[in-house]
Every structure is written in C-alpha cells, then in structure tokens.
Amino acid sequence: MQYKIIPVTPFQQNCTLLWCEDTGEAAVVDPGGDIDSILAAVERQGVKLVKILLTHGHIDHAGGTAELVARLGLPVEGPQEGDQLWIEQLAQQGRMFGLASAGSFTPDRWLQDGDQVGFGNITLDVLHCPGHTPGHVVFFHAPSKLALVGDVLFQGSIGRTDLPDGDTHALLNSIRSKLWPLGNEVRFIPGHGPMSSFGDERRYNPFVGDHA
Secondary structure, three states: OEEEEEEEOOOOEEEEEEEOOOOOEEEEEOOOOOHHHHHHHHHHHOOEEEEEEOOOOOHHHHOOHHHHHHHHOOOEEOOOHHHHHHHHOHHHHHHHHOOOOOOOOOOOEOOOOOOEEEEOOEEEEEEEOOOOOOOOEEEEEHHHOEEEEEOOEEOOEEOOOOOOOOOHHHHHHHHHHHHHHHOOOOEEEEOEOOOEEHHHHHHHOOOOOOOO
C-alpha cells in the first residue's frame, strides 16, 4: 500500500490518499475540504478513487465529504455511529468556520470495532477509539505497519477532549488498549502534524507515554 498526505483547509488537516499498487484503486481518508487539491493529487498519482473513509465527524476531517460524493458518487465508510450528530451539524459548522462547501451526509456504512474496509487488494482493520469524539475510528494496515489515527494521537500529544462529547479517560484508554498492542514499530499518520511511531510515543509522549 502506498500513501500521500495532503494537508487541507486552514486547519492543515492531514487528508491521506491510500492506493493499491496492484490494482490502482485508491481511497481517501478524511477529506476535510480543498477537494480540488485532493483530486489533483489523485490525478498526479494516476490512481482511481473508489471510496471515502472517515475517522470522525469533525469538520476539518469530514467537511469536504458531501462535495466529493456529489462530484464522484463515491461510497462513504465510517466513522462509528456515535459521531452521527457531528455529521448532521457539518453545514452549521461550515458557516461558523467559513467553509461554505461543508454539508451533512449519511455514510453508506457505519463502522464498528473489528470491522474491515477494503479497496483493490488492500484491507484495513477498524478500531473504535472513542474519546476525542464518541464515534472515532482508527484504520490499521498490518502488512505496512501503518495506522491512520485521526485526532486520537499526535507526535508528543493526544487529541483534545474539551469539545462536546469529549472524554479524556476514554481517549487514554483507547490509546493504551487499542493502539499500543499493535506494536512499537507501527508508524502512524495523525490528523495534524508530523508522523511518528507508537514506540516513540510510548517513550516520549508526556500525556500517554509509559512514564506519564
């Protein structure tokens, strides 16, 4: 599996293009906005976009979904249904943050812990990791030892829990019980900022490291 990180919107959210080298099929994870930039990246890679995957329903991650569906008719998978209210409020959030293209939608498939999603010959495992939002999910590609963690974990930090429905205890439990068992060697793409590894975060992260 190959990937390309595409920072989008004024929030500089890490939208990620994933693709299967064997088939050329691709999925986009968290298209928060700037759809033209995302589609330009798809064209540069010469791949066929077949699916939208969402880690959670906040506007910087899901705000461009409705527009992308309207343009290409792609199916949407994720997040977990605990984020339904966030998705229903996307148009309102868009007006608040000046992202006029944001609109609500209904995912074609709500995801649950233990589910799998696929495109081409690629299969991603789904882990329900609440705390930042109730319905937040993480996507994990075991062969590549790569996780897409949205706003659960960052290099040197963790997702914020001061927004509505945030839960610090749940977030810390999600990281320790769902992410750490995947292995220290796993590298992850966060929702914002640079990549890191679970091993580095266990060593150095002041919020959730082994010595926190």
